[in-house]
Each structure stands twice: as structure tokens, then as C-alpha cells.
Amino acid sequence: MSEPGKLRNYINGAYTDAADGRTTEVIDPATGEVYATAPLSAAADVDKAMAAAAVAFESWRDTTPSVRQLALLRIADAVEARARELVDVECRDTGKPRGLTAAEEIPPMVDHIRFFAGAARLLEGKSAGEYLQGTTSFVRREPVGVCAQVAPWNYPMMTAVWKFAPAIAAGNSVVLKPSDTTPASTLLLAEIVGEVLRGLGLPTGVLNVICGDRETGSLMVEHPTPAMAAITGSVRAGIQVARSAAKDVKRVHLELGGKAPVVVFEDADIAAAVEGITAAGLFNAGQDCTAATRVLVQHELHDEFLAALTKAVAATRTGHPDDPDVQYGPLNNANQLAQVAGFVQRLPAHATIETGGHQVGDKGYFYSPTVVSGLKQDDEIIQNEVFGPVITVQRFTDEEQAVAFANDAQYALASSVWTRDHARAMRMSRRLDFGCVWINTHIPLVAEMPHGGFKKSGYGKDLSAYGFEDYTRIKHVMTATAG
Template identity: 75%
Template structure:
């Protein structure tokens, strides 16, 4: 007997709706490779409806005093905690993620991030007012930009939704957000949570809307005449397409794209500690993280010892079922991603050596073994391009100059780390590494108060922090004559 698939729906103006034309797409649990739900495949009519709802809700939401928007966001954070087990279950099914890790590593920071932006709602500051021309006073108004079209990725669909809606709503914008077509379940649940809070506190539920769909849905959202801003977390290709589409009517664009983080390990490093931390930062979430520690550069004097230790750590790292509390990560998100990761391994040059892993794991689902590849050169495909899987590459460098050259020698510039006991060297490296974040003797911690975002083909704009909040505002100069 065939099990009936769960039916996910769009959330528009406070109502759960099917796509106007009735089209759907199947949603697959990557831990099993089997469909568990259907979701709307939204088209132009659905985008029109969601944008109209957000546009109608914007004036009242914009005009609320910040304390009222803060109250809404704090209530949303409370509701996330109250319904945490539902969110965990949805995200685990969405992504095949281990339940214990979603509970410990995703729910607490998401709640904290919403509360941070609740506080930011009351910090809409401008620079000082004053007289800069005799007889006139100038003031600065910081205002919301308007309706925001947001596209979230499949690697952290729930958390990335928070990174987008929380600053946007805090600043007084309204939102239409699209989750990835492979991971819509948790975002639909978030719509239910936010809608109930808006309803309880007497605000229009059109403030927050969710559209399920594919790349075409996202394109229609970005090209729509209503949004003043388009925000996407995704691939470089997708970011370029969004920037091009948004340029046609000069929408503001916020892009958080790919990464290829260098992890520079000098000979004075505590190898055991570095390997322990780097392996976790490289394999967590199956390496499906733009900041993952997957491109290691090791000083040649400790290269062999480091590689042996890293290969041993990989062999002891476990992937597997969502209810196994001993696993570090679950499956790759979808069949295409599994194919991509396999392709990188299959195309390795003859001089490369697989030190650990390198193969699919299990008979069902999209699991891939923790992998270490050594013997690589700077221009190798796997060094230059984002694998987005549980694969750590290792290169050997001779000195600090070469380490910087190779670290910066990719098209991405999101995150990096330096491992050394030499404070002066750490400071020099933090200056010369061309990345939006430089960690020293650690890799991957994030806090709500500090910005996340990169340079070059990693995009522009910041998530988290006051800088991320500022991205969802605009500046207006008001000048008045003192003559009355």
C-alpha cells in the first residue's frame, strides 16, 4: 500500500493555499531517497498574490513604533522555543539532519538571532542632527526599504529563513520568502508560527508570506515590480542571475553566495587540537556550508603528520540515521548534490591521493563518507571550486607568502581561518587574507552580534549583526529652514 504524501501549501495573506494552477512537486527525504510530501510549484499568479499581500501590509507595518515590532519578534522567538520539537522534526525530514544536532546546534542560535533583531528594531539610528548650513537644520531618517523578495537555500533552510525575515521585519519591511524546492517543510511551518503571532497581536498576516516553488518562481519574484529588495543565499550562478534580473529596475540586492574557505595551518600549531576542530568544521552538515573548513593548507614540515591525523579523524567520523546520536552529519541534500560530489572525486587528477573515504555510504539515501584528499595543486578543480560535501582537501605550502597567495587564489572570499601560536603572524594573516571573516585557531563559530558575508564571488551585503540590519534600511536626509 502506498503511503499518502503530506500536502504542503503556500502561505499568502494569512491563508494556506495551493498554487493557483494546482501544480505541485514532490519533496524527497534525503535520508531515505523517498518522497514524503508535495509542495506547490508557484507561478506568476501566486507571485502576484503574495506580492500584493506584502505591499498592502507594508504601510501599517512600516508605521508601527519600533517597540511594537520588537514585541512581535520576541513573541516569534518564544513561539519557536515552544514549538521547537515540531521545527526539529520538519527540518530533520527536510534535510535528513540528525535530530540531536538540530536540537542543540540550530534551535538555540535561531531563537537568539530573532531576539537580537528584536532589539535592533529599536536602534534605528541616524548620524547626528545639526546645522551644517547657516539657518538650516539637517536630520537623518532611517527607513525600511519596502517589500523584500527573499530566496533561502537548502543547506540550512530553517536558519537561513531566520537570517532573512528577522532583520527585514525588525526594520519595518514586509516579506515574501521562497524556500528551496527540495526543503520547503520547515519554512511552511515557520509561516504558521509567524502568522499566528501576527494574528494574536492584531497585525496583518500579509506582513509575512511564503511561496514554494523552483528557480522559475524565484525569478518571477525577483523580477516582480513590487519588491524594493531581493535577497538570496545560494550559488554564484543564482546570485549572478538575481543581480542581472534586479538590475532591470534597479532593485537593491543582497547576495550571500558560495565559499571556498582556506584553513591555513602553520608548523607551530597544536596538530591534535587543530585536526579535531577542523574535521568537525569540515564535515558538519555534510560539508554543505559556505564557510566549511574544506580547503586546508598545511606547512610542509608538518604535512605528513597532519594528513595522517586528519585521515584518522575522518575514519572515526560517523554519518547515518537521523535518530543516531553518535553521527556528526546526515546525507547530502539531494540526488543532484550527491552526483556533484561524486563527480569531483571521479575527476581527481592522477597526482591526488584519497587518504580516507571517497565513496557513497549505505544502500538508500544520499550519504557520503568523510573524505580527505591530499597531493593537490593550486589549479586543481577540487581546490578551485566549491564541492559542498564532506570532502577536505589538503595542500602543502612552504612559507607565509605562499600560504597567503594560495589562500587568496580562488574566486570566493567568504571565510577563512589561521592556525598558529604566533600572535604577530596571526595578525598579519588576518590583514592579508581577502575574506569576509578570518577565524584564528578556530573555524565556523558565529554570533548574532557579528557580521557574516563575503567579497568577490561570495557576494555582498551582510547577514546577522547591526550591519545586516542596516542592509534592510534606507537613508533619507531631511533639511528644514530655521526661519519657519
């Protein structure tokens, strides 16, 4: 096991240090203080993890769907049983409130693992048939091979599940790298998976976790062993992964940034909209690619809505993860704090800070819940992802302008519409150019429905049968039957 204050890579069912002994510091964002070190993995460590995954794949791909289902169900049970431990390490790495993390992340994680356990036995394809006289054809769905996966720091353990669960359910093996600022919960998940696999007599190299920085991630993607690279991260990181993967034509799965428009029409239930948008805009300190932070309000409702939203946001509390009354914790790291503060500091003269707009306290990376109004469509804070507890509010005149403003962004991951008019909601769901459109709600996700975007938000889906199928390849088999 990892020692207190010293995290280690998890390769082939065992903890191990980086080959050259190099480490990075892991900082508690609630205090700004170093609490542990983690390996800074280099080429030798990547080689070791890829070799373990490749060996495991040789037998794992030949397991039956029922065996993979059983393994995943046991993993889900083990995650549930060790929930308190997972929450402890997650909150230490991220600063998230403990109560919210236990209630809002553990149950979906367990549910998602169980969903993919079931999906392992429900691969669909075209039925066998005679499409050419004297022959019979059928389609095989097969695992793609070893998968190199990179996860972000905003939802470390949740995203780790989204990455490894569909991949191993489909018969692949995985080398996963968590963010260098949040490695602890992913390592614990790997330990849980390894213990379950070992107990079932299955290969422990099915899931390997190595720690490191961007260079480590690049080495994973460029390595000749993986057949597929999957990343959740920034647009810049996604472009780098796609460019590196193109060198040997690896498959690529990208879930990148977002700038979700939240379109509030004049007939919306204002109380419900304010409550839902406040929660969805500030959850996890706004560090969510689907966060409800770009609000567009019809002119007739704008002033009343802005006043109500400002009041609700101002009443939202940020603080230490042990405080049961806070709605969100600190930003994840010093660089992210500087980024969020920079957006607010660079606001144009025509913008108004209705509430917030400043760092909270002199310890840790806390930022106040913030509302900014008076913005124009081409303002930096409207066009670029802030990834913090900052909600912007703009006016629009009619449905045409709402659609134009909403779609005028480089990102296309998620959006929402708030209206009592069903026909309008249906029109907007068709016209909004985003991978998800919520109606009179914002941010809920379920295992059965896909999560993924268009444009610079990437391609490929997490969750759902579509996300599962992304980790398979299709093979046509034809046999002669004449004679």
C-alpha cells in the same frame, strides 16, 4: 494548516494551494523516497503573495520599533516552544541528525530573532545639526519596502530566520521562497509568525512563503512590487538575481558560495586543529559555504597533520537522522550527491584519496567522510566549491605562499588561521581576503557579528547591526530655520 503529505503556500496568514494546482515532489534524502508534495508556484501565486506583502507594508512600516520588537520577541518564544516540531520537519527535509539540529540550530535561531528584536530599537544615524546656515538637517532611516527573499536547502530554517528577522525588524514586509527540496520548516516558521502577528492584532501579510523552483524565484525578483531582492545560494543564482534586479534598479543582497582556506602553520596545536577542522569540515555533510574543507598545511607539519586528520575523519560517522551517534546525515538531494561524487571521480592522477571517496549504502544520499591530498593549486577540486564531506589538504612553504594560495580563489567568504604566533595571526587576519577570519577556530557565528563575503561570495551582510541596516534606506531631511 498544511495536510500530511501535502505542503501549501502561506500567504497573508493562511495556507493556500498554487493557483493552477501544480506541485513538485519533496524527497526524504535519508531514504531517497517521496514523502510529500509542495506547490510549484507560478505568476499568479507570486502576484498574490506580493499583493499581500504590499498591503501589510502600508501599516507595518508605521509601527513603532517597540511594537516590532514585541512581535519578534513573541516569535522567538514561539519558535522555542515549538522546537521539537521544527526539528522534526527540518530533519525530514534535510536528513540532518536530530540531536545536532536541536542543539546547534534552534538556540541560535531563537537568539538571532531576539537580537533583531533589540536592533529594531537601536537604529543609529548622524545627529541633527546645522550644516548650512539657516537650516537644520537630520537623517531618517526607513524600511525599503517589500523584500523578495530566496533561501537555500543547506540550512532552511536557519537561513529563513536570517532573511526575514532583520527585514521585518526594520519595518519591511517579506515574500520568501525556500528551496524546492526543503520547504517544510520555512512554512512552519511562517505559520508561527502569522499566529503571533494575528494574536497581536498586526498584519499577517508581513511574512509570506511561497514554494517553487528557480522559475518561481525569478518571477519574484522580476516582479515590480519588491524594492529589494535577497538571496543565499550559488554564484550562478546570484548573478541571475543581480541581472534581473538591474532591470528596475532593485537593491540586491547576495550571500553566495565559499571555498574557505584553513591555514595551519607549523607551530599550531595539532590536536586542536585536527579536532576543529574535522568538525568544521564535516558538519552538515560539508554543505556549508564556510566549511573547513580547503586545508593548507605548512611543509614541516604536513605529514603528521595529514595522518592525524585522516584518522579523525575516518572515524567520523554518517547515517540516519535518528541515529544519535552520527556526526552528519545525507547530502540533500540526488544532484548534490552526483556533484560531490563527480569531483572525486575526476581527481587528477597526482591526487591521493587518504580515506573515503565513495557513496555509503544503497538507500538515500549518503557520502563517506573523505580526505584528499597531493593536490595542486589549479586543480578543479581546489578552485571550485564541492559542498560535501570532502576535505582537501595542500602543502605550503612559508607565510607568503600561504597567503597566495589562500587568496587564489573566486570566493572570499570565510577563512581560518591556526598558529600560536599572535603577530602572525594578526598579519594573516589583515592579508586574507575574506569576509571572516577565524583564529584557532572555524565556523562559529554570533548574532552581533556580520556574516558575508567579498568577490564572488557576494555582498551585503547577514546578522549584526550591519545586516539590519542593509534592510533600511537613508533619507536626508532639511528644514529652513531662519525667520
